[in-house]
Amino acid sequence: MRTRGSGVLLHITSLPSRFGIGDLGPGAYNFIRFLKDSGQRYWQILPIHPTEYEYDNSPYHALSAFAGNPLLISPEVMVSDGFIDPKDLEPVPVFTTGSVDFSRVIAYKEEVFARAFERFKGSENRSEFEKFCNKNAKWLDDYTLFQALRKKFSPLRWGDWPSDLKLRSPEALDRIRAEEADSVLREKFLQYLFSLQWSAFRTKCREAGILLIGDIPIYVDYDSADVWVYPRFFKLDESLKPEVIAGVPPDYFSETGQIWDSPVYEWDEIQSTGFSWWIQRIEHLASLVDYIRIDHFRGLIGFWEIPAGSETAVTGRWVPAPGYDLLNTLAKRSAYLPIIAEDLGIITPDVREVMREFSLPGMKVLIFAFGAGIAGSPYIPHNIPRDCVVYTGTHDNAPISGWFRAEASEEERRNLSAYLGHELRAEEVTWMLIRLAMMSVGNTVIIPMQDLLNLGNESRMNTPGSKTGNWLWRVKEEQIPDTLSGYLHDMTALYSRL
Template identity: 50%
Template sequence: MIQTRGSGILLHITSLPSTYGIGDFGPSAYRFVEALARARQHYWQILPLNPTRCVYANSPYCSPSGFAMNSLLISPDLLVRDGFLEAADLEPVPGFPEGRVVYEAVTWYKERLLSCAYRRFSESAPESGYEAFSAGTGWWLDDHALFVALKDHFHGLEWSRWPAEIRNREAEAIHEMRERLADRIRKEKFIQYLAAWQWSALHRHCTGRGIQIIGDIPIYVAYDSVDVWANPGIVQLDEDLRPTVVAGVPPDMFSATGQLWGNPVYDWPALRERGYDWWVSRVARSGELYDLFRIDHFRAFADYYEVPAGDATAENGTWVDGPGADFFEVLARRFPCFAIVAEDLGANTPAVQGLLDRFDFPGMKILLFAFGEG
């Protein structure tokens, strides 16, 4: 539950100052927390920490993983401080622009550093922290690391274009690839360990300074994601494992043709039969990372807009009932004290308002909108 009335600032990690081309979990983040504390703030709101990919314009709202963390947010300075790198390993640092992130250059640089850190790690004695992390997060990390390794192995191809036995996750084929790609899988687990190590320390520092972190759960995941590959039953796919409908919003004052997001749409009846297990896991993961969290596009739990796959615009979509109160009853039983903020912008229907009132979820009001007519 949200127990403290207070103010805070929305600032994503990527926007923090950095020598390395992108904001990270390093010294600038700690300085920002100190600034919040001096200003008597209570909250630091961030955008999703999920991995990004250039094909999705580096948006964390269309991520290849709903559970993993973005390796670009790992701090080189902290890798040196904690003995995973030597200071000389950071050189040469490219001449990154100060005012914006050039993702391609940052990705190349960070991949070089993380590969170097992994080599050092592989040559050292086993580390108990890494082993404990791998064992404790295997429920999402095993599939994520395998997916990343397979993406590399198949040169970035979308998973639907992988060999049929891998695409369909046939047990023997998956076992063979786990053994064949064991080192790349271990490297990805190590990278996620580093991200978790640094984020956990920063989160603890926030707690010590009286700052709560408001995280963010994107409503949808990307089609080319470990979430859909490993759990095809959670979204609406045809017999060839291709989306039958995709997400978006209808035409409005901002767009005459609507917004065609392109994410696969959840199969809510199937999820209901499974006790919403994938979503329960996702909320549990968010509870590990944040003090409270915003759920993106909250309206979709009341009713959501789906567009036939293959349409060029969102004009021919239809509204479909979402899971409604049944979904949140399951979450409330599983997480009695979970605290969310509903992203309820746009048309706030009676069904949406009913969910907000029934579960006492705070919504959002945008200050900019307060100065228009009416």
Template identity: 45%
Template sequence: MQLPRANGILLHPTSLPSPYGVGELGSGARQFIDFLAETSQQFWQVLPLGPTAYGNSPYMCYSAIAGNPLLISVEVLHEDGLLSSEAIALMEHFPHDRVEYDQVAAAKMPLLRQAYAAFTVQGTPESQAAFEAFCQAKASWLDDYALFMALKTENQDISWFEWDEAIAHREPAAMKAALERLATEVHFHQFLQYEFFRQWGALKDYANERKIQIVGDIPIYVAHDSADVWANPENFKLDEKGLAAEMAGVPPDYFSETGQLWGNPVYDWEHLKDTNFAWWIQRFEALLTAVDWIRIDHFRGFEAYWSVPGGESTAMNGEWVLAPGEAFFKQLDKQLGHLPILAEDLGVITPEVEALRDQFEFPGMKVLHFAFGSDPANPFLPFNYPRNCVVYTGTHDNNTTVGWWGELQDWDKNNCLIHIGDVSPDGIQWDLIRQAMGSIANLSIIPMQDILSCGSEARMNTPGVATGNWTWRYEYDQLSGDVRHKLNTLTHRFGRPPQS
């Protein structure tokens, strides 16, 4: 699919304003969509929406398909009569500028249990029927996920490969006993997924009605401690104990001198190929019901992936292993048609990776923070862009532009000034936004932190740092009239508003 000439905002839902400690899928999300429409934006890019594990990274989830219960709006549950005013008032003591994940979860999960109890007693026949229909339609992944989460609770959150061997290896008798023993808890987790996707679906409809398309994100890897690996161990390179025999990561690069050791088990691509990539195709099919475009994280891993032997402490001793990307994308096209896909093609990119991307006409990514550290052949410089790409000032893995500028070496800074002239009174962040919007890239996406002129304190993620990330939030009153005017004016000036 061809991207229009357009602009959009990168903002994860956890960063939305709400009085309840974390961004939710309620009025704060609708206000953000109204802001996008008012400023002539056409895209909202989010990070993966799954239920996060230790470290709260949306790229390390308990499921590749499920939604994060922390995003469920307690406000909407109150409107539906499932929570009292007094109950949701208990959530209003949290900071508004950051997410305290552990504290929010400790307060919110009991409320979600209250809502579930109310739903089982007083849910309307229509809502009960809708819930049952949801459970039946999503059973291929929901049943395993709900049982997995119930077992996690029963086992004090330890990893599945540390559970009793019978249930860790899904022996039929142990599975049957667990389903009987944990029936109520399984039902609760099914309800959470029903409510998440009900609220998200309503929000997506609200966005689409205002001509806003949502860009979702599909991580190439899933967490080792996830329902996906527990339920489908044959898809991954595991040893007989269920531990990762080969781990994912990337070699030393811009972000880390020792590379990044992600720890996820890599895929058994031969087995996946033998199944016509059924598990992968299910992931794409599921995400396409929730978003309009899919950004494939770490696209280069479909051509070749960095494999590190189990037990290593850094990613330095890995090797590149070929992956069947061409066969996979042909099968994806065959089964689902040519999909609206964006390729995250950053990092160690070879001609083979570029050829795979171009064979399927996927737009790649350009990041202005990477543009000024070398010579005029740098592919991140705007005059080197193809039209079929997406340009960012920075991504969720970069510092904010204000923070980036403060840390930039003089040589890079002088190169940047050759392109932009002197830093304008609006600040370096708006100068880079103009560079992005003024480029020939069909789509420019700007992190919300740059729109709001935030410094390093608003950085979303520091690669290689396991904790303390993903916490930033904005407050609604930061969307001042000046911000709205600047964004709308530049969007029109550079030919990126919606076409009537």
């Protein structure tokens, strides 16, 4: 990211598909072609791990820090790879095209996966599958057993399972592996399918010159394989329930802060292992993408710890974390850290110092720039440094059009017009901000797909602090005009980002 370039933010679930959710099939390959034709270098996605219906299928509440989300598996690619017949996809429900109906998508894909698994069990040649299982055994064995147990004891979380399984008694684990062998095999099969499809997708990206920017949530969910397997790495009480939980204090997004319901790390225990779990986590994702955005990066230096059961995040406190030592350990393993630091919110000097020490680019979001103190804002184009990633907005913000029409204050609208030198019509604001981002000195520019399409708040991906109605938006094929790639290519060339 040390040369000028630009790209698009679009999560895979938001791609067009006839199966109710974006996946690693034709919609992904069509979008790769769009990026190439538009002169783009980067495709930024959100976390790709298995999600929970209980948490609104948020990619930031995952069941594993390593496994892939089976909902991203393409039924069409399963057909072309020979895992299922075309007739086994029928009947395909009529899905809503502009949003994800997760309950119907999950029900349909479960049926397709069941048919494919029955066929797979009857196959004789499993050598590639066995290679995959052996290569990934360190996380795969525990994750697939965890999934089998979640289904067996649903709706209980692992902290309420029978004590011998909750405490991972070796005898109990051996017994349950034998009892749930078919369920475990099915989960391994789904991870194998994901791996095959991801590998093919990644190859297509590389052939087109598209670099993938992945995303690591700073925390993992309590009801995840990682906390079950490594409870000593988290601040849990004697019954292995969270003592304290993660979140952030009051900020731009919320007057009472945010509670994330994830356990916080017991960093002394993690550090005593040489940060082995964190290193494995980062290196695993680095094998799947080209760059890694660490969400809530400041949590590696100091984190907001909230007593479990609190109604708001106001009762929390800041606790230091050994992020410098973690990054230093990573740096000794690799000369270059392909990391983007999500440094939005309350950022203290020690966080900035760590970013400088390891040459980690931060994020500059233009819609934050036009409030009070505009001249000195770190997000205003004339203050943006070269080594950063410039965004018009992120998945946590309203699209530019929606922001300007419904959320921007009169002061922000006035400042934006003054900065550009003329009164703005609402319909032109989005592309003016895209142009500001592109012409900035920032090496990298990422534009959300919603902004490229000049969409409003109906296309918002997430509203921080809200627990329902998020992660649903999907782009419709007919929303992408034929002229968009040429127009974007010309702008990209004009500002020397090809």
